[in-house]
Amino acid sequence: MDKLIIEGGRRLEGEVAISGAKNAVLPILAATLLTSGRNEIRGVPRVRDVFTMIRLLRNLGARLESFEGDTIVIDSSGVNNPEAPYELVSTMRASCLVLGPLLARLGQAKVSLPGGCAIGARPMDLHIKGLQAMGARIELIQGYIHGTAEKGLNGNRIYFDTVTVTGTANLMMAAALSVGETILENAAREPEIVFLADVLGRAGANIQGQGTDVIIIQGAAALKPIQCRIFPDRIEAGTYMIAAAITGGDVEIIDCIPQHLEPLIHKLQEAGIQVEVGDSRLRVKGGNRFKSTDIKTQPHPGFPTDLQAQMMALMTLAEGQSIIVENVFENRFMHAAELVRMGAKIILDGHTAIVKGVGQLCGAPLMATDLRASASLVLAALAAKGESVISRVYHIDRGYEAMEEKLVRLGAKIRRVK
Ligand code: EPZ
Numbered sequence: 001m002d003k004l005i006i007e008g009g010r011r012l013e014g015e016v017a018i019s020g021a022k023n024a025v026l027p028i029l030a031a032t033l034l035t036s037g038r039n040e041i042r043g044v045p046r047v048r049d050v051f052t053m054i055r056l057l058r059n060l061g062a063r064l065e066s067f068e069g070d071t072i073v074i075d076s077s078g079v080n081n082p083e084a085p086y087e088l089v090s091t092m093r094a095s096c097l098v099l100g101p102l103l104a105r106l107g108q109a110k111v112s113l114p115g116g117c118a119i120g121a122r123p124m125d126l127h128i129k130g131l132q133a134m135g136a137r138i139e140l141i142q143g144y145i146h147g148t149a150e151k152g153l154n155g156n157r158i159y160f161d162t163v164t165v166t167g168t169a170n171l172m173m174a175a176a177l178s179v180g181e182t183i184l185e186n187a188a189r190e191p192e193i194v195f196l197a198d199v200l201g202r203a204g205a206n207i208q209g210q211g212t213d214v215i216i217i218q219g220a221a222a223l224k225p226i227q228c229r230i231f232p233d234r235i236e237a238g239t240y241m242i243a244a245a246i247t248g249g250d251v252e253i254i255d256c257i258p259q260h261l262e263p264l265i266h267k268l269q270e271a272g273i274q275v276e277v278g279d280s281r282l283r284v285k286g287g288n289r290f291k292s293t294d295i296k297t298q299p300h301p302g303f304p305t306d307l308q309a310q311m312m313a314l315m316t317l318a319e320g321q322s323i324i325v326e327n328v329f330e331n332r333f334m335h336a337a338e339l340v341r342m343g344a345k346i347i348l349d350g351h352t353a354i355v356k357g358v359g360q361l362c363g364a365p366l367m368a369t370d371l372r373a374s375a376s377l378v379l380a381a382l383a384a385k386g387e388s389v390i391s392r393v394y395h396i397d398r399g400y401e402a403m404e405e406k407l408v409r410l411g412a413k414i415r416r417v418k
Contacts, residue, residue, distance in 0.1 A: 038074075054067065099170055134182065241282060252282075252283050317359075
């Protein structure tokens with residue numbers, strides 16, 4: 001198990017380039033199951049979850065022609081196996097994204113239920129309900145979702161009780177290769193969903209309304225192979241913005257999409273941190289003190305739950321008290337206990353965390369529990385006095401490409417030990 005050793009208290013300065021969006025590339029990789037040919041995806045981040053998804057697709061019969069630099073070429077003409085096994089799905093919830101495409105492509109699917117993870121139960125009831133509405137017969141047998149749709153899938157009107165990002169993606173992909181019209185209501189509006197819809201549109205599906213809460217898909221009999229370039233990761237970009245703020249640094253975030261980061265930009269400015277917005281870059285200049293601000297996570301375009309942990313780390317050093325409400329997941333405060341061990345003052349009450357700013361954090365041995373909690377511990381360690389040792393950093397490797405290299409280039413004292 002790798003560990004990260006961080007000597008805190010150094011201002012970050014310089015520029016950092018943002019890699020492709022993990023949560024955009026995972027559904028796009030799943031969407032290659034809908035096509036039968038040579039798909040080319042550029043701008044792919046070399047993160048653990050991408051390699052897991054590639055392994056899953058090869059298990060299903062796709063052939064990885066190459067993954068050189070940031071470009072994947074994958075031939076999906078040989079897809080013939082409907083089973084996504086527990087040992088793969090249990091390591092990455094996003095594996096559930098193959099469910100809709102397999103039902104649409106093969107007329108059957110046997111996908112392990114992902115099981116819970118650190119941040120919550122992660123149910124799939126809305127994915128299943130939507131696919132049943134499209135004519136799939138679905139049974140839950142020994143922890144697996146067994147789906148069949150011999151006569152293919154048919155369009156229908158589907159309402160999501162809760163906004164679900166991968167649920168919207170799964171149903172959109174299934175509807176793209178089905179008969180008739182599907183209307184998704186209370187659909188997710190994340191940029192990753194808009195991107196998936198646009199890419200499926202270029203592959204021959206007729207999709208309207210992406211980015212709003214009603215998406216209309218006219219199914220196609222076949223889709224052309226996927227060609228696309230993944231856009232920069234808004235959560236990675238936000239993480240480095242907060243790194244600049246928490247270390248009182250001056251960092252230029254290049255190759256990013258500022259409009260994907262509106263909620264964070266406003267919150268940092270409310271806290272008195274300088275954020276200059278360019279076309280495809282942002283500059284964040286942290287002062288030596290900043291004010292507390294309140295956070296409520298919501299589906300896009302609200303404040304992203306994937307930046308909540310990182311924002312909490314920042315608020316532990318703010319002047320005043322910050323109220324953070326986590327509205328998306330039921331258990332996404334694991335990082336709080338670790339931050340308290342560094343000297344933070346945090347009181348948890350259900351979905352609410354009350355953070356009272358302190359003057360300083362102290363380095364400590366820390367345990368990462370999930371991807372974004374790990375990022376928040378790195379941020380706190382960068383600002384803390386003394387040394388921190390963060391274990392279980394495989395969580396970080398799932399979603400951040402070359403994090404310690406990027407941080408070292410910004411002046412951080414961070415190294416990985418096996
Ligand atoms: C996606 O997860 C992201 N993952 C998550 O990012 C992100 O935190 C989340 O959306 C919310 O933005 C990917 O895109 C691969 P949801 P997803 O379905 O789709 C409930 C990261 O750090 N729900 O939008 O799994 C669910 O329990 C990861 O990169 C149901 O009740 O999240 C949750 O409370 C973490 N029934 C809420 O909806 C369902 O059938 C939102 O979950 C599905 C979801």
